[in-house]
Amino acid sequence: MAKNTHSAISNETVEEAxxxxxxxxxPGQTKEQTRLIAQGIxxxxxxxxxxxxxxxxxxDKEQKKQQKQKQQNTQPSEIEKPTEKTKNNPLPWILLVASWGLFATYLFLQK
Structure with a gap:
């Protein structure tokens, strides 16, 4: 059986060809020859x-690959930033101890 090539080719392409x-x-070219040329086109x-x-x-695949690679390159730096923020700062602890000390002193002087 011969394949029907028209099903894979759009009508627009057939008309254009x-x-x-x-x-x-x-001049002198037969309709059959013209049809064969049109099929080739x-x-x-x-x-x-x-x-x-x-x-x-x-x-598109290359662009997605580059976006994915770029995204992977930016993610580790974002993960590192929160660990730097959780670094213990002594100031809050000093203020907490000082406030409790002053509160204890206030209570002691009230008696």
Whole structure:
């Protein structure tokens, strides 16, 4: 059985190929020859569209890969920042001890 190539090729592509084939038709050329030329043009257009789509998919994959890599590079620095913020600062402890000391002194002087 022969494959039906028209199902994979859009009507727009078929019309475009037929128009191109008619434009380049030479005097004395039969309709069958023109039809074969149009089929060749259709195949060429289909192959071109496939290659463009493949290149676009590859570019999208590369872009996603770069975004993922960039995101992974920024995540470790974000994780390191909170650990630096949790570093113990002695000032709150000093203020806590001083306030309890002053409170104890106040209670002791009240008696």
């Amino acid at each position: 037929q128009q191109i084939a008619n434009k380049i038709q030479k 259709q195949k060429g257009i289909a192959e071109y569209k496939k290659s463009v789509k493949a290149k676009q998919r590859q570019a």
